[in-house]
């Protein structure tokens with residue numbers, strides 16, 4: 001092999017330090033990727049993979065143009081990758097040998113700051129996790145874009161700490177290099193990018209932010225995170241807020257599984273916000289409000305007084321329609337203050353954004369006035385100590401023009417009268433320009449050329465333009481040729497040259513001075529980071545709560561009450577999301593009544609009747625209530641639930657790859673071991689993933705266990721009708737069923753939940769809806785009748801039976817082949833081997849342990865096999 005080029009040597013050296021990132025290696029106008037990076041990037045980005053070098057020594061390479069790199073970086077970040085940007089750090093023209101290159105920035109999913117790479121209505125957290133020997137796990141997370149910092153000390157039960165990671169928009173997690181595999185696995189399972197940092201000493205810069213924290217484990221983990229940030233970001237992090245300790249025990253806990261099942265922030269199938277509870281509740285006006293709402297939904301409250309405060313404010317906004325509309329109008333003008341603080345600290349805010357900041361701040365007094373007009377005790381307390389940052393408004397008002405450019409290097413940002421020296425430069429520049437425009441007139445008079453003009457371009461500066469025909473009229477020796485066009489010549493005179501120098505100098509001075517002044521203004525904004533962040537908090541809360549009021553009014557929600565003795569009384573409750581998905585007025589409202597005498601409802605009813613919807617409805621209403629929102633019902637009284645568990649029988653679990661009976665049981669086990677009498681448990685067709693007797697036995701044992709040992713409020717839906725007899729021995733369990741009605745042989749779902757058990761399951765009807773062949777449906781009906789008639793086993797219909805019934809033109813698989821029909825050898829063999837297969841499968845089928853549905857499916861499958 002030939003010797004490696006010096007540049008490749010340099011590449012490999014740099015790459016060795018950034019093994020887990022794509023190395024974007026700057027080469028002229030391109031970022032190039034080599035070797036494995038190139039192969040992987042070409043695949044992920046769908047760009048062409050090429051080669052560098054010839055023949056044997058060639059290596060894979062691909063590249064993206066420097067000016068459109070952002071587009072590709074965004075795609076890679078969205079897929080959870082990291083990117084190390086490696087730039088040329090010396091001028092290639094003066095470099096000796098290979099141009100010096102360095103990694104100037106590491107872009108990772110948890111540290112992106114750029115607007116296009118982050119969702120404005122979602123936090124973008126980077127976390128650190130450490131597993132300590134005493135069975136605790138510390139977790140810290142920071143949103144670089146907003147400066148929020150939160151930390152918790154949890155148990156090392158993966159359910160416990162992954163719940164805090166999964167529900168909170170954490171995109172990247174920092175761990176120590178020796179982190180155990182089981183920790184890494186859990187993180188990867190959540191699709192979160194992993195990064196490493198071993199230093200756990202608190203840097204001086206972050207000392208004040210965690211001084212109040214007592215637990216050393218949290219401090220170490222927080223330090224691990226900030227050390228990682230300092231080493232990858234290499235810039236100011238002044239906007240980071242003091243660490244807030246989050247104790248999950250002060251909140252309603254909803255594990256990852258239940259969050260997904262209840263579709264709190266995204267739907268199960270499409271993984272979109274649309275169709276989730278978050279989507280429904282989001283009537284916020286600002287991005288900050290949107291982010292806060294998501295956090296609230298993920299962490300409903302447990303403490304009654306705090307919940308009541310939120311309810312009271314929703315009530316105030318409901319009562320004051322005009323105030324609400326007013327505040328919504330004002331909020332529309334409020335820019336994302338939290339992320340703006342991040343940009344100010346990071347040093348990438350421009351003048352246009354600072355003007356937006358000013359406009360936002362100008363809305364604040366009006367907003368505060370509206371809030372105080374509500375005469376709401378809680379709201380008044382919130383705004384009591386608010387700092388409206390008036391001096392900052394004055395500064396921005398006085399210094400920046402109303403429509404500054406995006407660039408901060410080309411002037412045009414600073415108002416007249418803000419800075420004396422700048423005004424002088426501007427004066428000189430304006431004077432010069434005026435002088436030049438008067439020159440045109442003078443020159444026309446002097447030369448008598450009417451078409452003469454004076455112009456300016458970036459390359460040649462100022463010039464006098466004269467058409468070719470008029471050139472003889474120019475006085476000789478005075479006009480110096482500068483540029484030749486097809487029809488005209490451009491000239492300069494000594495007089496014009498002199499002025500031009502003055503003007504250009506003034507422009508240069510203006511640009512430099514404006515830039516300096518802007519940096520100074522930006523520095524002064526930094527002094528206001530804390531009050532701005534405080535203001536952002538108040539505004540986002542106001543925004544979320546006014547949104548609850550808007551929704552509650554639109555949808556007729558009511559304020560829920562909280563019962564002291566674990567009573568559930570819901571009158572005319574509705575599933576908030578399903579209600580939106582069907583035609584208005586079509587939703588059938590349902591009651592839920594549970595108390596000390598009734599801890600558990602066993603729900604039966606045909607498939608598609610609305611059992612799952614009914615169960616989830618209670619969970620969603622409870623979550624909405626504890627988030628501080630009103631609820632879709634005519635009346636609602638609820639306990640404060642400490643935890644909500646939702647488990648779904650494996651056959652019903654839509655999330656791909658999870659539908660094993662083992663998962664169903666593991667998840668159920670977790671619910672049973674963690675639930676208390678203050679929890680809410682939803683078990684939807686548990687036991688479904690195994691054979692009938694097995695499943696029924698498990699379901700019964702689980703029901704008994706919850707009833708006798710836990711006492712949590714439980715809704716259990718089942719297709720095992722036999723279980724409804726349990727109410728004889730379990731005094732706190734009641735049967736309810738979702739009613740359906742038969743009309744002219746068709747089933748009409750009434751979606752109404754009423755006491756007592758359902759009489760039959762209508763499974764066959766659903767099969768009909770799904771267009772199974774008529775012959776299968778008819779046969780299933782016969783089997784069902786016989787089963788219902790007390791037969792424990794229905795004789796399998798043999799193929800001979802089939803044969804007897806077969807119409808003459810149908811070809812039986814077993815009949816002697818009629819002479820008239822000529823088959824090829826191959827198709828004959830195929831048919832007989834199919835028949836053998838069907839027979840042997842039929843022999844193996846465990847008919848006794850099949851549910852009617854399973855029998856039906858088996859029959860159907862077999863039939864498909866012998867159909868052509």
Ligand code: ADP
Nearest residue numbers: 586587588606607608609610611612613614751
């Ligand atoms: P089950 O769990 O009993 O099989 P689901 O709860 O999944 O049934 O409900 C099936 C469908 O019936 C839902 O997707 C919804 O469209 C409709 N539905 C359920 N409950 C109601 C209701 N109370 N009012 C109107 N439609 C409902």
Ligand code: MG
Nearest residue numbers: 611612652684
């Ligand atoms: Mg269901």
